[in-house]
Amino acid sequence: MSGDSPAKSYRGRLAPSPTGLLHLGHARTFWIAAQRAAERSGKLILRNEDLDPQRCRAEFVEAMFEDLHWLGIEWVEGPDRGGPFAPYTQSQRRSAYLEAWKQLRDRGIIYPCFCSRKDVAAAAGAPNEGDDEPMYPGTCRPDRAHVATAASAVPPARSAAAQATQPAGANWRFRVPDGEEIGFTDLHLGPQSFVAGRDFGDFIVWRRDEVPAYQLAVVVDDAAMQITEVVRGADLLKSTVRQILLLRALGLAAPDYYHCDLVRDQAGVRLAKRHDALSIRKLRESGSTREQVRDAAI
Numbered sequence: 001m002s003g004d005s006p007a008k009s010y011r012g013r014l015a016p017s018p019t020g021l022l023h024l025g026h027a028r029t030f031w032i033a034a035q036r037a038a039e040r041s042g043k044l045i046l047r048n049e050d051l052d053p054q055r056c057r058a059e060f061v062e063a064m065f066e067d068l069h070w071l072g073i074e075w076v077e078g079p080d081r082g083g084p085f086a087p088y089t090q091s092q093r094r095s096a097y098l099e100a101w102k103q104l105r106d107r108g109i110i111y112p113c114f115c116s117r118k119d120v121a122a123a124a125g126a127p128n129e130g131d132d133e134p135m136y137p138g139t140c141r142p143d144r145a146h147v148a149t150a151a152s153a154v155p156p157a158r159s160a161a162a163q164a165t166q167p168a169g170a171n172w173r174f175r176v177p178d179g180e181e182i183g184f185t186d187l188h189l190g191p192q193s194f195v196a197g198r199d200f201g202d203f204i205v206w207r208r209d210e211v212p213a214y215q216l217a218v219v220v221d222d223a224a225m226q227i228t229e230v231v232r233g234a235d236l237l238k239s240t241v242r243q244i245l246l247l248r249a250l251g252l253a254a255p256d257y258y259h260c261d262l263v264r265d266q267a268g269v270r271l272a273k274r275h276d277a278l279s280i281r282k283l284r285e286s287g288s289t290r291e292q293v294r295d296a297a298i
Helices: 024-039 058-071 094-106 117-124 214-224 234-250 280-285 290-297
Strands: 011-014 043-046 110-113 171-174 181-186 190-195 203-206 229-233 256-260
Touching (some): 011 024, 011 229, 024 043, 024 256, 024 280, 094 110, 094 214, 181 256, 190 234, 234 256
Parallel strands (some): 011 043, 229 256
Antiparallel strands (some): 181 190
């Protein structure tokens, strides 16, 4: 990562997920992303992160386009505009994620997990606030002697995992390098570091319901779309080190990262899409101007 340099050919991105209406927290993140792109004479890309077929809805896709335009945010590439890295809708990019899954499988870096969510939660306790998933206890983790490390040039043994031709039927987890400190310098929050196996455990890259996990999809897409800076909320700091491990395993360069401070409600709780009263749509309908919404967000 090269730091906060305006001399770079800047490519930023907006990456909303159409699982609900956008709220003030999204307004803050996306407005900062748009401003940083404009200040660097860069390009802003919109990617529709609609991976979850159970929660994503077409009406929320239309709402996010409309609300972002209303805020005064514009992009030059996206599902509605096309561009050199189309498609910009994640549900249409499965082949790219599957190719990355195969690379990780062939290197022995991921393994199938058959534990239920209830099993993992019971063993690890409740997850932390934000994007975090419970610490995986390692129930399905293969013996280290049969796993090739990311730095090894020796192909892994043809284990049952290596013989799998499709990810269906299991949660596939990335085996983290226990004890290794993974760090990066955030362009807003400064130096960040987390220890693998202590602060986060083996994480899911492909779900048993045949859906690529967020961590894998964003890594593949950011690299394919040549994103140079990722702007997102501070609740995703720990996701960043997971993604750095994935980038390293796939031989991809990491972008710069800028994590925004979170917007919280009057009780101090981080805003989520269930905070309907603070959605951009509700604020618009209540008579708020775009300037008032932007001021409230920033």
